[in-house]
Amino acid sequence: MTLSRTYLLIYFLANLIPYVVSITFNFTNIGPWNENLEIVTEGDAPYISKYGIQLTPDDIPSALLGTAGRAKYVRSLHLWDNKSGELTSFSTSFTFVIDSYRKTTYGGGLTFFLAENNSVITAEQALGLPINITSMKSLSRFVAVTFATPWGRSQDYVGISINSLDSVRYEKWFSNVPGGGVCQAWVTYNSISKNLTVSFTGFQNGTAVRQDGLNYMVDLTNELPESVIFGFSGSTSRDDFYQSISVISWSFHSLDLPSKDKVGKVGLIVGMWVAIIVMAVLVFVLRRWKQKKSSENEVEEYGFDLEMNKDFQMGIGPKRFSYHQLARSTSNFDENAKLGEGGFGGVYKGFIKESNMYIAVKRVSRSSKQGTKEYASEVLIISQLRHRNLVQLLGWCHENRELLLVYELMENGSLDLHLFMEKSLLTWETRYKIAIGLSFALLYLHEEWEHCVLHRDIKSSNVMLDSNLNPKLGDFGLAKLVEHEKDTKTTMLAGTMGYMAPECLVTGKVSKQSDVYSFGIVALEIASGRRTVVYTADETQI
Numbered sequence: 193m194t195l196s197r198t199y200l201l202i203y204f205l206a207n208l209i210p211y212v213v214s215i216t217f218n219f220t221n222i223g224p225w226n227e228n229l230e231i232v233t234e235g236d237a238p239y240i241s242k243y244g245i246q247l248t249p250d251d252i253p254s255a256l257l258g259t260a261g262r263a264k265y266v267r268s269l270h271l272w273d274n275k276s277g278e279l280t281s282f283s284t285s286f287t288f289v290i291d292s293y294r295k296t297t298y299g300g301g302l303t304f305f306l307a308e309n310n311s312v313i314t315a316e317q318a319l320g321l322p323i324n325i326t327s328m329k330s331l332s333r334f335v336a337v338t339f340a341t342p343w344g345r346s347q348d349y350v351g352i353s354i355n356s357l358d359s360v361r362y363e364k365w366f367s368n369v370p371g372g373g374v375c376q377a378w379v380t381y382n383s384i385s386k387n388l389t390v391s392f393t394g395f396q397n398g399t400a401v402r403q404d405g406l407n408y409m410v411d412l413t414n415e416l417p418e419s420v421i422f423g424f425s426g427s428t429s430r431d432d433f434y435q436s437i438s439v440i441s442w443s444f445h446s447l448d449l450p451s452k453d454k455v456g457k458v459g460l461i462v463g464m465w466v467a468i469i470v471m472a473v474l475v476f477v478l479r480r481w482k483q484k485k486s487s488e489n490e491v492e493e494y495g496f497d498l499e500m501n502k503d504f505q506m507g508i509g510p511k512r513f514s515y516h517q518l519a520r521s522t523s524n525f526d527e528n529a530k531l532g533e534g535g536f537g538g539v540y541k542g543f544i545k546e547s548n549m550y551i552a553v554k555r556v557s558r559s560s561k562q563g564t565k566e567y568a569s570e571v572l573i574i575s576q577l578r579h580r581n582l583v584q585l586l587g588w589c590h591e592n593r594e595l596l597l598v599y600e601l602m603e604n605g606s607l608d609l610h611l612f613m614e615k616s617l618l619t620w621e622t623r624y625k626i627a628i629g630l631s632f633a634l635l636y637l638h639e640e641w642e643h644c645v646l647h648r649d650i651k652s653s654n655v656m657l658d659s660n661l662n663p664k665l666g667d668f669g670l671a672k673l674v675e676h677e678k679d680t681k682t683t684m685l686a687g688t689m690g691y692m693a694p695e696c697l698v699t700g701k702v703s704k705q706s707d708v709y710s711f712g713i714v715a716l717e718i719a720s721g722r723r724t725v726v727y728t729a730d731e732t733q734i
Contacts, residue, residue: 215444216446220443220511221440229266235259235260235313238261247261247302247426247438248436249436250291260319261320262423264423272416272418284304284378284442284443286439286440287439288339288374288377289374290339292369293372293436294370298434299428300433303321303338305425306421307335309417311331312331318357318427319426321357323357328356335388335412337379338359339365341369347364350365352388363404363405366396368394369435372579373640375394377392378405387407391403398635398639400642424439511587513589517544522542525538532605532606536566540552541553551598551599553597554597555595556596558593567597570597579636581630581636581665583667585597602658606655607663622661625661626655627715629664634647634711645668646703647665651691651714691725
């Protein structure tokens with residue numbers, strides 16, 4: 193029996209006795225593959241894209257109308273048992289973005305909620321919660337943690353709301369909505385102490401920080417029914433106060449909820465449970481043994497140590513692909529599927545049938561001078577970054593003596609093709625949008641993420657354009673992490689001739705300022721439509 197069939201049987205039996213089964217999941221990279229199977233969307237225009245749950249539109253024309261959306265887990269949570277009086281504990285964490293696209297006027301917000309199964313979503317003024325806007329009364333019972341960005345108040349805040357938009361507890365929130373920074377939140381409920389605790393991150397001086405949280409003593413058996421739906425809701429105000437709200441990752445865990453009078457029913461299927469669990473364990477052990485053998489082969493082939501393999505597996509977001517899966521998606525790396533070639537190797541267009549999406553696969557050349565090091569750097573660094581102007585890394589693979597990186601497909605290729613090879617005519621408005629988007633990416637790398645990231649190879653061929661000609665900076669093979677408060681210089685010379693700051697060649701050091709110099713060269717190319725340097729040697733040579 194395959195592992196997937198075993199899981200299906202366990203899932204079936206779990207639904208026979210929901211009162212003893214907890215809910216646990218960890219969606220590190222929410223995408224279209226989660227929709228309807230694990231996450232259900234409701235409301236005006238919510239959907240799940242490859243960037244996460246989009247609770248409000250990310251395109252301006254739709255957002256101007258003012259919308260509200262909701263996304264809930266496909267199964268209800270058995271919160272407490274009426275006969276035994278038992279109440280479950282739970283914890284959840286999630287990352288999200290509220291983005292007003294650099295506007296300082298905006299309105300709306302995001303909530304994590306628990307509500308009655310028959311509750312409905314309401315208009316944008318109520319954050320998507322079941323509230324009657326006219327009477328301001330609750331249409332059904334709910335408990336919510338709100339990340340409010342109201343346009344009429346001078347300070348955004350995080351609050352706890354129970355059957356009302358008014359917060360029973362709240363704290364100031366340094367949200368950085370104009371910058372679209374990625375925030376994280378943790379919500380925990382202790383059924384013994386009846387304590388609901390909320391922790392969250394904000395931004396100070398452009399740097400992500402963990403703020404002081406808040407807590408509230410509440411007995412959820414008095415506020416909610418036995419079974420509840422749970423998930424996220426969000427809304428955006430109309431006209432110039434619009435904002436885009438998305439949830440990138442989500443994990444949840446609840447404890448088992450015993451029921452004393454139903455032990456007999458459990459005993460009827462204990463035998464089936466034991467048999468299925470034994471089979472699952474056997475399949476799991478076999479699978480782990482194969483993975484271990486594969487990892488040992490990788491260590492032997494590339495010199496990766498075991499700690500590096502562990503870091504790859506623990507990376508948030510991208511997942512591990514098999515070589516067979518990527519070879520099949522690119523027709524065994526057919527030359528007709530090749531999108532381009534560089535000093536690192538080739539990039540191929542592929543299609544993953546299971547996810548119904550197109551991808552770009554970078555195949556690191558075995559002759560690349562620092563291929564293994566650049567591959568490891570890209571996986572470990574870019575997998576942690578989330579920004580609309582950075583190319584998203586979807587996955588990775590090192591099998592069969594191959595190093596492969598999987599990215600979202602950029603339909604319009606790299607910027608240099610449009611500037612120098614006349615792939616398309618870029619208007620001045622588009623060129624301005626590209627330059628601004630690239631500057632946002634650099635600001636995020638240098639100032640807005642928890643660490644400072646030196647890209648060290650900013651050039652027009654590393655700026656990719658999506659279907660709407662929005663820019664996304666890619667190729668982090670030479671990138672380096674440094675602390676914000678420490679010296680940002682590094683002694684390793686890296687980059688491309690013509691884009692490197694002159695002092696780098698003299699001192700052998702790079703910094704934030706040298707990245708900005710490279711950005712300036714690209715901006716000059718965007719404005720003039722001409723290469724700043726005509727190469728007479730290979731661009732990887734110095």
